[in-house]
Amino acid sequence: MAITRSDVAKVASLARLELSNVELDTMTRDLQGIVGFISSLDELDTSGVEPLAHPLGTQNVFREDIPTDSLSLSEALQSAPRHDGKYFLVPAVLGETGSA
Amino acid sequence: MMMAAASQPTTSATTDVLPYTIVIGLEVHVQLLTRTKLFCGCSTAFGAAPNTQTCPVCLGLPGSLPVMNHEAFILAVRAAKALSCRIAEFTKWDRKHYFYPDLPKGYQISQFDLPFSSDGKLLVCDSKGRFAPRTVGIVRVHLEEDAGKSIHDESTGCADSRIDLNRTGVPLMEIVTQPDLRSPQEARAWLNELKLLLVYLKVSDCNMQEGSLRVDANINLHIPLPDGRIAKTPIVEIKNVNSFRSVERALLYEASRQWDEFNHTHAEIGSSPKQTRGWDDPAGVTRAQRHKEESSDYRYFPEPDLVPVTVSETELSLMTSAQGETPALLRSRLESQWSISAYDADVLVNQGIAFVGYFERLATILSDGKSASNWMQQDVMRMLNENTVAIESFPVRAEGLAALIAQVSSGAFDTSRARDIFSEMVKTGRSAAEVAASMGIADVGDDELMSLCRELVACNPKIVADVKGGKEQAAAGLLGQAKKKNPNVNPGKVRQLCLELIRAM
Numbered sequence A: 001m002a003i004t005r006s007d008v009a010k011v012a013s014l015a016r017l018e019l020s021n022v023e024l025d026t027m028t029r030d031l032q033g034i035v036g037f038i039s040s041l042d043e044l045d046t047s048g049v050e051p052l053a054h055p056l057g058t059q060n061v062f063r064e065d066i067p068t069d070s071l072s073l074s075e076a077l078q079s080a081p082r083h084d085g086k087y088f089l090v091p092a093v094l095g096e097t098g099s100a
Numbered sequence B: 001m002m003m004a005a006a007s008q009p010t011t012s013a014t015t016d017v018l019p020y021t022i023v024i025g026l027e028v029h030v031q032l033l034t035r036t037k038l039f040c041g042c043s044t045a046f047g048a049a050p051n052t053q054t055c056p057v058c059l060g061l062p063g064s065l066p067v068m069n070h071e072a073f074i075l076a077v078r079a080a081k082a083l084s085c086r087i088a089e090f091t092k093w094d095r096k097h098y099f100y101p102d103l104p105k106g107y108q109i110s111q112f113d114l115p116f117s118s119d120g121k122l123l124v125c126d127s128k129g130r131f132a133p134r135t136v137g138i139v140r141v142h143l144e145e146d147a148g149k150s151i152h153d154e155s156t157g158c159a160d161s162r163i164d165l166n167r168t169g170v171p172l173m174e175i176v177t178q179p180d181l182r183s184p185q186e187a188r189a190w191l192n193e194l195k196l197l198l199v200y201l202k203v204s205d206c207n208m209q210e211g212s213l214r215v216d217a218n219i220n221l222h223i224p225l226p227d228g229r230i231a232k233t234p235i236v237e238i239k240n241v242n243s244f245r246s247v248e249r250a251l252l253y254e255a256s257r258q259w260d261e262f263n264h265t266h267a268e269i270g271s272s273p274k275q276t277r278g279w280d281d282p283a284g285v286t287r288a289q290r291h292k293e294e295s296s297d298y299r300y301f302p303e304p305d306l307v308p309v310t311v312s313e314t315e316l317s318l319m320t321s322a323q324g325e326t327p328a329l330l331r332s333r334l335e336s337q338w339s340i341s342a343y344d345a346d347v348l349v350n351q352g353i354a355f356v357g358y359f360e361r362l363a364t365i366l367s368d369g370k371s372a373s374n375w376m377q378q379d380v381m382r383m384l385n386e387n388t389v390a391i392e393s394f395p396v397r398a399e400g401l402a403a404l405i406a407q408v409s410s411g412a413f414d415t416s417r418a419r420d421i422f423s424e425m426v427k428t429g430r431s432a433a434e435v436a437a438s439m440g441i442a443d444v445g446d447d448e449l450m451s452l453c454r455e456l457v458a459c460n461p462k463i464v465a466d467v468k469g470g471k472e473q474a475a476a477g478l479l480g481q482a483k484k485k486n487p488n489v490n491p492g493k494v495r496q497l498c499l500e501l502i503r504a505m
């Protein structure tokens, strides 16, 4: 599978990464190398092999629905670049909602 | 596809007259009734001070690890089962990536290719017969975490948005329907039925004001063209709808907007990416929002921090054994067990499980479903509305109301007197007998009643003559006089007694 410059540009924009033209070229070459390396796995016949959902064999790990202590307000806010003592503050985002 | 669209019966009264078929599918997010969040022990209680219900897991701090809430999974399975879904034997979680300040991790833990359930259905009937019964297919139900809340206050002129992460990680169940609904009215009714089901099963409180139930609606039009082809307008997803009434209004607006747009542009599905429009409730219009990201843009991949879940048949029956009666089953049981009409059963069931409980206690004591149903629908509902009180805290118990109704049946009070007594019982919390005594309402003894009637007959020769002449309705004149002499007399009894006396003359 060939990785194109526009593939890299799209992935970069989805990840909110700003890449210079030089970086785009480097990234395209590097990613092509990585994907090429991995693609040697394509030579294996995996028909009849269940897709792996998780590397651990464990399943059904649950906890009971019992409340535990939350952080205090000041603890919760302390690592934020900006807050007003109650809320995290971020540059204004208007009119649109996130997708749930 | 064309055949399928053309053969869709246009059962709704509203679509019969329209030059197009409205096609609607819904996406409903429901908050599960758990005490704690989906992946951490933070409380889900509504209304706490901002950012006081967070921890390293739901803040997305490095090094923290999510652990699945068992109760959330059980509730979700219970709901999916009641929606006739197939429960997957093997299910896993995935990361859905997007950037928004209220999503601290930069991804939402959701389910992509292996949701825990799929292929369900839910029937909606309209007891008023405004549309034919409609079975709506359910594509899938999956479990995911909620995001936080962003507050943009433009009025303060503040350049910042404020973020509250109390909601972050709250367990949500997403229900995606097939595009099976054919009118805004059906969509609203179906949502009501879904909400009723989830509340009956105690899966969610479905409180829309508190964000426990949120609806996105997908809509487009299938328009038969003169050449026999069916044109399909581009699908629009409507967001920000805060009540079921608004869902209906937004869909009505959007259908006519799409019809107008089609007549101008003749644009069909596929000519543009799926559009998202927000519902502006005060203005009563939908407005275009950003274009929706393609699912590949979310860069889903399996969540490495959560192990998959398997569900055996035994576990499944254990999870759903505690499940209560669904509204649909309850309606048909009430109908047959208490000999009431389908319409009456519908009205009772729509009032909620506690209301039905009260009805059944009342009907059991009275051994009369019809009478209990009438009192519930007229007097009890009126009292609940007038006093804005819930049936759970209604001051008159079923036993107390039954005692009053029994006295009406025995002829001690007429219905209008009984209503006065009932109002007073609700106000004071006292029994029918106590209220009757305090209001000076007493059962008039047979001797007293007889002497009153003798007096009336003796003093009204004209009425007596009229009645004897065949005009029985003339006896009504005696009732007013009887009430004046003694307000406690039962007019029915007075009438009967006076007629007997006159006939014997």
Ligand SMILES: [Zn+2]
Binding pocket: B037, B040, B041, B042, B053, B054, B055, B056, B057, B058, B059, B169
């Ligand atoms: Zn937490």
